Amino acid sequence: MKMFLMGAFGIVALASLGALGTWQIVGPPDRSITCSEDLLEDGQICLSEVQGWDNQSYLWVDARPRNIWENNGIEGSILLTDDDAEDFLALEEAFMQAVYREGDPFLRVLIYCNEEGCGSSKAIAALLKEKFAEMMGFDVYVLYGGWKALADAGLVN
Amino acid sequence: MKFAIVLLFGLSSLMNAEMVFKTKLVEITAKPDVTEITAEFPFEVKGSVAEIIEYEAPCTCLTARVEPLNPDRSTKLRWDIGENGRIFGRFKMGNFKGTVDKAIVLKMKGVDKPIQLVVRVTIPILFEIQPSTLKWEIGETPKEKTFKIKVNHNQPIKLIENSGTSSNFPYEVKTIKEGWEYEIKVKPSSTEKPGMGMIRLKTDCAIKRHERHQVFVVVKKERK
Numbered sequence: 001m002k003m004f005l006m007g008a009f010g011i012v013a014l015a016s017l018g019a020l021g022t023w024q025i026v027g028p029p030d031r032s033i034t035c036s037e038d039l040l041e042d043g044q045i046c047l048s049e050v051q052g053w054d055n056q057s058y059l060w061v062d063a064r065p066r067n068i069w070e071n072n073g074i075e076g077s078i079l080l081t082d083d084d085a086e087d088f089l090a091l092e093e094a095f096m097q098a099v100y101r102e103g104d105p106f107l108r109v110l111i112y113c114n115e116e117g118c119g120s121s122k123a124i125a126a127l128l129k130e131k132f133a134e135m136m137g138f139d140v141y142v143l144y145g146g147w148k149a150l151a152d153a154g155l156v157n
Numbered sequence: 158m159k160f161a162i163v164l165l166f167g168l169s170s171l172m173n174a175e176m177v178f179k180t181k182l183v184e185i186t187a188k189p190d191v192t193e194i195t196a197e198f199p200f201e202v203k204g205s206v207a208e209i210i211e212y213e214a215p216c217t218c219l220t221a222r223v224e225p226l227n228p229d230r231s232t233k234l235r236w237d238i239g240e241n242g243r244i245f246g247r248f249k250m251g252n253f254k255g256t257v258d259k260a261i262v263l264k265m266k267g268v269d270k271p272i273q274l275v276v277r278v279t280i281p282i283l284f285e286i287q288p289s290t291l292k293w294e295i296g297e298t299p300k301e302k303t304f305k306i307k308v309n310h311n312q313p314i315k316l317i318e319n320s321g322t323s324s325n326f327p328y329e330v331k332t333i334k335e336g337w338e339y340e341i342k343v344k345p346s347s348t349e350k351p352g353m354g355m356i357r358l359k360t361d362c363a364i365k366r367h368e369r370h371q372v373f374v375v376v377k378k379e380r381k
Contacts, residue, residue, distance in 0.1 A: 082218055082251045082253055082257075083218070083251065084218055084249050084251040088251070089369060089370075089371055092371070093355060093371065096353070096355075096373055097353070100353050100375060100377065102351055103295065103350075103351020103352070103353075103375075103376065103377045103378055104351070104377070104378050105377055105378075120259075122258055123253060123257045123258065123259075126255065126256070126257075127253070127255070130255070130289075131288075131289035131290065132289060132290055132373075135288060135289075135290035135291070135292045135375075136290065136292070136375070136377070137377075137380040
């Protein structure tokens, strides 16, 4: 019994040392957002695909609270959040002014939130699809990985 | 020897942490005047010890709590096998109407993929306007188009104020049945140039979320 426990303890200790060594040499585990077609839910899109588009064809919408958007939202983005503190009708008006673009509306609207767990971007996407997308002629997408995907790509900091 | 047993037991428990939920989706249909709703996600710890390293609701409208608390009223994050608890979510009904999904995210020690608990709330649309936007293409005949309004409530909601933001979009509000059905007819003065306007509407609805509304009218380039 004693031998067995000693052996098991030795294996765990060696595995831990190995993991520590790997960390030291290779660095910490890669926690960046990895996106692929099979991970996407309906209406989601990978940043890599967005990066292949003409950047004049889309408008970024930030679905996070105002203070966070002001701190590190992507350049050119519009705030459209379900935060209780906001006057949603005023935000909606600002969004429409932006997406309308003097009569030549953007083709695409891209929404991001904090991370995948954030339901705000999906809720905003559903609202935009229902109310405006067809009439204004734009498609709506939710960015897979949210703001973190933008940060990993160095587009925000 | 005792130390080794404890250490081995501790290490193996972290590797097998499992918090089993009865459901990870709670669906709620809210009453029109409710400002806040709550959802519960009961769980049991199976396999071995489960330890929450982070729990969050990535939305200002949803707050999460782990229950029951420790005897000293602090949040209980380490759960032993066989223990039962619940994740409690409080959802503030903000600006939204329709169906909304909000998630509570639990990050567990020794588990890569966070647990997502979803609260799906359906918020009734009492003052329904179809469509939300009327559009004309540049050069299109400036013919009249209509917003249709229907009240989906157990009591009437009257349209008491309206105002337009653009003189290029004159409009007329027509009462079909006071408190229940209206139409707003819009006929642009010209469709030669792009232009956008809004019509703001105020009702006598006592529920603040349903009191004010707005619709958009646009003249835009044709999409090829």
